[in-house]
Amino acid sequence: METVLVVGAGQSGFGVATSLRDKGFGGRVVLIGDEPGLPYQRPPLSKGYLAGTAGDAQLRLRPEDFFAEKNIELIPGRVASVDRDEAKVVLEDGSAHEYDHLVLATGSVNRVLPVPGSTLDGVFTLRTKDEADVLRAALESAENVVVVGGGFIGLEFAAHAGRPVTIVEAQDRLMARVATPEVSAYFADLHEEAGHTILLGKGVAALRGEGRVAEVELSDGSLLPADLVLVGVGVEPRTRLAEGAGLAVANGVVVDEHLRTSDPKISAVGDCANFPCVQAGTATRLESVQNAVDQARAVAAVIAGEPAPYDSLPWFWTDQLGAKLQIAGILTGAEKTVVTGDREGGKFSVLSFRDGVLAGVESVNRPPDHIAARRLFAADPAPRFETLEANGFDLKATFA
Ligand code: FAD
Structure with a gap:
């Protein structure tokens, strides 16, 4: 057999x-x-x-x-x-x-932070259930929580940690690898409104402490008090x-x-x-x-003997502070973006175009846009900028 x-x-x-x-x-x-x-x-x-x-x-x-x-x-x-x-x-x-x-x-x-002190007690990563259990217990008694890395894992941790944390990100915006600047800015606002401190453009030089982490030293020499550090650097x-x-x-x-x-x-x-x-x-x-x-x-x-070339549409989601971000398609290399919907009300989408064709759609609390985007991408070819412009960038109307 x-x-x-x-x-x-x-x-x-x-x-x-x-x-x-x-x-x-x-x-x-x-x-x-x-x-x-x-x-x-x-x-x-x-x-x-x-x-x-x-x-x-x-x-x-x-x-x-x-x-x-x-x-x-x-x-x-x-x-x-x-x-x-x-x-x-x-x-x-x-x-x-x-x-x-x-x-x-x-x-x-998980990538290890390549700095001195990265194996001190009180420094965590999050990938397995075992790690989540240890982290959850440590959170109960932690006073100063620092998140290294403003990507999905670090931000979701911050959003669900139940206390204000400090987020240190080396890039000049959050989720820089995977989201457009419009979406990064929206989530930065949300996290700041929730009481988190965001430090952008700051690297980590070392984690300091005797056996257990006590401080995070940033690349500019400044020190953050920390008794729990969550490292989410990819x-x-x-x-x-x-x-x-x-x-x-x-x-x-x-x-x-x-x-x-x-x-x-x-x-x-x-x-x-x-x-x-x-x-x-x-x-x-x-x-x-x-x-x-x-x-x-x-x-x-x-x-099973039914081979077909793999061509599924990439899509992703993250939940943070009451905002569901859903991403369909691939955003890299986009030359133009258009924001639709109600950004102030927290229900909007960002349409990204590459070579004049719709390449990716980020939807914040707009599941119907996400569904419509996936349908549009399934259509061959994906719509051009002019087609969407003629429909007021309404994804559902374009798909209908
Ligand atoms: P995994 O699910 O990691 O499974 C790989 C398994 O192989 C592991 O159990 C590993 O221990 C085992 N293994 C490795 N080597 C060996 C070996 N030599 N012998 C035996 N076993 C071995 N994705 C989303 O789309 N949305 C989300 O909101 C989201 N949230 C996430 C939150 C967290 C905290 C994490 C860590 C990931 C999240 N992801 C999310 C990503 C998603 O979970 C992963 O992309 C997905 O699990 C990948 O599946 P996989 O099977 O490739 O790897």
């Missing part, structure tokens, strides 16, 4: 296993994961789970009996190496498991297994349009995969639930 072995029981690994069964795949499906417990989703960790409004049940992707029902074998443990000649993986405990097809769904790890793809197996790796495991690595018996999906992104027009690595879920489905289709 054919065996599909999936390394990594996170969002995309779980997705591959369930999608294979949805497609009627009748062989063995084996999911190997190195985190304790059942597969879970990460988004609540920096939102409701941190705030205490969501519990374990909201994290879990499926209850235990689901895996038995679907005949998905869950094996706890960390894969130490891939032996391509023998088509097997070897776990750290020495056990070996053979595969007919292997899927790498190993995700990413992630690195987990590629060690792929590198050890001699697969092509460049900012992630390199895959083709069918998400196959340089070995056709091995695929890679989710945060760890660098794939040819149709919308970006270049090789891209994305860190989102949409990307993990859609790539999982696409790989399952390839394995």
